[in-house]
Amino acid sequence: MDFEFSDKSKRIQAQLKAFIAEHVAPRNAEYQRLVAQGVFPPPFLDDLKAKARAQGLWNLFLPGLKPDEPGTQMSNLDYAPCAEIMGRMLWSAEVLNCNAPDTGNMELLHLAANPQQRKQWLQPLLEGKIRSAFAMTEPDVASSDATNIRTSIRRDGKQWVINGRKWFITNAADPRCKIFIVMGQTSPDRAEAHRRQSMVLVPAGTRGLTVVRNLPVMNHIHVQGHCEVAFDDVRVPVDHLLGEEGGGFALAQARLGPGRIHHCMRSIGACELAVELMIARARSRKTFGAALAEHGTVREWIALSRIEIEQARLLVLKAAWLIDQGGAKAARREIALIKVAVPRMQVAVANRAIQVFGAAGLTQDTPLADIWSWGRALQIVDGPDEVHIRAIARGEIKAPEGAT
Ligand SMILES: Cc1cc2nc3c(=O)[nH]c(=O)nc-3n(C[C@H](O)[C@H](O)[C@H](O)COP(=O)(O)OP(=O)(O)OC[C@H]3O[C@@H](n4cnc5c(N)ncnc54)[C@H](O)[C@@H]3O)c2cc1C
Structure with a gap:
């Protein structure tokens, strides 16, 4: 095992520390004040993001980042100390487009999206222009066992029809959240429990998708939201399936x-x-x-x-x-x-x-x-x-x- 960081990682670490000290830390008090007042995203966030991106401090989390995608590609080992620096001031992660759950969603789209889905959703996420949500957990079933997920994704002609209720869906209250990756059952009767679920992409604003409430976590409301979300007869075209049918788990x-x-x-x-x-x-x-x-x-x-x-x-x-x-x-x-x-x-x-x-x-x-x-x-x-x-x-x- 070799835990020596590459020269590139050492350079990025130094650059990151300096960037946060110069641009992010001086804004921390203002950020906390605005967010406590419910102002989100704060107006200076885009400016900070542009500065970070100009320095290559962008999308550092994605080892599979392609040369034509924005940001700096790093290995997981090289990224670890950079994420550690971000952990000292959590909101700095978004300034660098390295914040959850968008990171996991970008990874997922990188892995499974078709060319059209990549263009429509992955590209703007990599650019930091939109935010995303991942909707799996449900109030009615123990969701730590994903085979329990009950939301129905039923095919009707050229559309999927989605019915179900999700909660703790991070980012759902963010006005920039434009896409929900929704997990549900497409084949509830299939013998193998691990092949019953699929994922579909549901654009925010689709009829029948309602953000019901933002749940406080440890008595604290997070402005981007950990929300309860209802899906009532939500319809999306069949090509909004992510990956293969039955591949959700x-x-x-x-x-x-x-x-x-x-x-x-x-x-x-x-x-x-x-x-x-x-x-x-x-x-x-x-x-x-x-x-x-x-x-x-x-x-x-x-x-x-x-x-x-x-x-x-x-x-x-x-x-x-x-x-x-x-x-x-x-x-x-x-x-x-x-x-x-x-x-x-x-x-x-x-x-x-x-x-x-x-x-x-x-x-x-x-x-x-x-x-x-x-x-x-x-x-x-x-x-x-x-x-x-x-x-x-x-x-x-x-x-x-x-x-x-
Ligand atoms: C801040 C926050 C953000 C989140 N963001 C998202 C999100 O963006 N999208 C999303 O889909 N979900 C999200 N979640 C939900 C999270 O993934 C689930 O809460 C988690 O997977 C557990 O599911 P559950 O709450 O249904 O607990 P349950 O499945 O009901 O489990 C309850 C308890 O049962 C016990 N238990 C379970 N299995 C075992 C076992 N084998 N042995 C012993 N005990 C066991 C555990 O103590 C567990 O805590 C978020 C949650 C939080 C708190």
């Missing part, structure tokens, strides 16, 4: 690999920030005649956080390296390992940092409460921990070939 699996790893990479950056803040606070405040940093408990929290971050980073880099070597399938075990390990680590590190800050740690005066609550959400986003734990255990327990 396989596409969903393919989409989640890189998406999970990007979340984990950003989490490492968020945790580094939490530790930096924790140390600065521990040095600057005194109780009982000593700086907090002199108290054994606080020193242990700092040390434990360092141990956990380093462990998590190495595992994330291993997963990234394995994907580069043999694709997401080759890294299946490591992707499951980090999906469980990293959000837990994020919650633990942020929790210690909050404690060191006292009551201030619970407020919006620091990013710690957001880091903590997002870490908690990540234990469910893209599939709950237990599903990954189940897969890990199954792999461990499986008898070696020829043993029985």
